[in-house]
Amino acid sequence: AQKITQTQPGMFVQEKEAVTLDCTYDTSDPSYGLFWYKQPSSGEMIFLIYQGSYDQQNATEGRYSLNFQKARKSANLVISASQLGDSAMYFCAMREGLWNRDDKIIFGKGTRLHILP
């Protein structure tokens, strides 16, 4: 079974509009972390935002916020006031067992976001 599911393979959004990228996850571990990464066409992986499973508040980083709904196992990324430079592939990822020695991140398949002028 997939641990990270991103149901939107591609999205087209008008510039300056807000965008929500969906992500659901599956884990039985009470301690986990959720991430979003951006991968522009140049290929590098850019860290955007992180949410720990025990964090009480939703994470925010500038125009990025993570809508964390623990009971629904949902960790959607919200980009406010989208810009042309936001056009990229976006990956949701999870790390289980934050205190484990043998950690790894599992990635979703990604959502390709196109911002239209």
Added chain:
Amino acid sequence: DSGVTQTPKHLITATGQRVTLRCSPRSGDLSVYWYQQSLDQGLQFLIHYYNGEERAKGNILERFSAQQFPDLHSELNLSSLELGDSALYFCASSVRQVSGVWSGYTFGSGTRLTVV
């Protein structure tokens, strides 16, 4: 600049050959993670080293091997290369703070391997 250095950036080689990809983690980071990104498989975790010790293994083929050296740089060796090994190979590093809280992952810019 993420502080994680990967070399080479591009590599073109023939089937059956062997290549070595190199990664230097960010200063102070003891961990190195290797990932393979191909068009059909997405980002796949290969292996994790921490301070020279293998910590976790993912979907890494037997033809692939890795090690982390005392200076903390890591090498990923790919042998008997096949066309399907063509992919972008990333390494990432992470660090735990003194408090024990781990502060995330930083990726290198990747090595694009093309097998012809």
